[in-house]
Amino acid sequence: MRIVVLAGGIGGARFLRGLKSAAPDADITVIGNTGDDIHLFGLKVCPDLDTVMYTLGGGIHEEQGWGRTDESFAVKEELAAYGVGPDWFGLGDRDFATHIVRTQMMGAGYPLSAVTEALCARWQPGVRLLPMTDDRVETHVLIDDPEGDGRKAVHFQEYWVRLRASVPAHAVVPVGADQAKPAPGVLEAIAGADVVLFPPSNPVVSIGTILAVPGVREAIADAGIPVVGLSPIVGDAPVRGMADKVLAAVGVESTAAAVAQHYGSGLLDGWLVDTVDAGRVDAVEAAGIRCKAVPLMMTDTEATARMAAEALALAEEVRA
Ligand code: FO1
16 A cells, blocks of 8 residues: 655654554555754754654654754754854754765755765654655744734744744745645556545644645545545644744634544545544534544554554455
8 A cells, every 4th residue: 555644753663663564564645744844953854854864763862852862962062162053953973974974065066865864764754755845845833923013934943943933923935945846756656546545643743735736635535545634633622832832923723623523524535533522523514524423642652552543444344
């Protein structure tokens, strides 16, 4: 079975670990969000691609969900001693090596997709990891400007990590997405897939950004194969992260049903909600999307594998 998964960072990566366990023989292609990418200290940092690569490759800091295990921060401390920031983004020494290799290869002319393949040659994630695009896309968030009486746009990482999404987001803009082309292999993977899965990743800044690359949404909607998603909202709150803040920016309520309706029946065939949201099933089905309530907490790989198996079973149900 050929499975395409659209993935953000921590939620997507952990789901993929469960999916690999549930479907060990599947051929899995991951289309990763690159809207979170940021240039820091002259280096290109790709948090979501790296989170998937490290998680599936066994190098992730498990508790944190991002960055490397056994990490040290000597380079960050030395930069701070020079007064060079930002100090709010925690790049560790081991992680720095990844960004140095990536930036060096890109400087030599390799596209991000080729660089990602080269990095994965070390980590062997057991999936084909593709960036959504080789072009530069950066998600910006429009917030109130405390120093003026207007508004200003900040990089997504500044909103998420420095500000901890503590101020209202008025808009979320994937800058550059409208001009971006899907990376080599993205459209081909979708066209050749048996099923497309949306993990419980952020529907706006992760999956929404991937779908904003021209051609991707259309390819998925027109592929004629089951598209099944898992709700990142459980009991009207994000399972982790601050997805509610960016959902509000696009006018979507933080409920499992509202997220399904946001994707819409033109894209989504099946939707899994958590058992605590069983009361939302009818609203999703009324929107023309097959829906089932199952446990959706990714407490460990076994629980996550059961979620993935449910998603694949729902895909077969809607295919029939
Ligand atoms: N998240 C944080 O909350 N604080 C950090 O300092 C931080 C650093 C960081 C460094 C590398 C990396 O790959 C990810 C990192 N993240 C950090 C996570 C990341 O910024 C976000 O959670 C994702 O972009 C959202 O998908």
